[in-house]
Amino acid sequence: MVGKLSLSDSLELQLSPGWVDEYCRGLIRSTATAEKRLVALDALQTFISAAAGPALLRDKTLEQIKTSITAYIEVARAALMDEAITRLSIALQQHDVARIAGVFTELSRSGFWDVLRRTMEGMEAAQWQEAARWSLAWLEQTKRRGEEASPYPDTLDFAAAGIDIAEYTSMVDLCKFVATH
Numbered sequence: 001m002v003g004k005l006s007l008s009d010s011l012e013l014q015l016s017p018g019w020v021d022e023y024c025r026g027l028i029r030s031t032a033t034a035e036k037r038l039v040a041l042d043a044l045q046t047f048i049s050a051a052a053g054p055a056l057l058r059d060k061t062l063e064q065i066k067t068s069i070t071a072y073i074e075v076a077r078a079a080l081m082d083e084a085i086t087r088l089s090i091a092l093q094q095h096d097v098a099r100i101a102g103v104f105t106e107l108s109r110s111g112f113w114d115v116l117r118r119t120m121e122g123m124e125a126a127q128w129q130e131a132a133r134w135s136l137a138w139l140e141q142t143k144r145r146g147e148e149a150s151p152y153p154d155t156l157d158f159a160a161a162g163i164d165i166a167e168y169t170s171m172v173d174l175c176k177f178v179a180t181h
Helices: 017-030 033-052 060-092 099-107 108-121 125-149 167-181
Strands: none
Touching: 017 033, 017 060, 033 060, 060 099, 060 108, 060 125, 099 108, 099 167, 108 167, 125 167
16 A cells, blocks of 8 residues: 655755766766657756745755756757757658658747758758748648548648648648748
């Protein structure tokens, strides 16, 4: 039988900036992807901030710990963006809508646009123009398929046309980006 805890039961943790730094380094080494690193580091930062409570908000040691974790988060975030740029560049060159949607769904909209911008900057102009032409053509063809499958005018029937919503949404965003750049 599991014991019951009362609100007065507590566990006291002692953390030092050095221990947290070493823990974060180990976390970086033991996680397979930048996305998993970012999630784990964010969870650690959230836990420490919540567990510390209001009495320690201005504590110098807590600030050092939070600053250290934030630095690791920024490194993980940059690595995640670099991975996304590489994947998106390959997906655009291979006309792989599913991979584009994968990048789109793991990022915020502004993150996706940042990755698009950085991907565009890293591609030769002719490569980018080909990707832009292809994406616009894909979107037009897909819209047409959705409209033809729909019993209602000016409405897309995604299910009947076999259109994946994430793929469609990612390509709409890609085409909006293309139109403004």
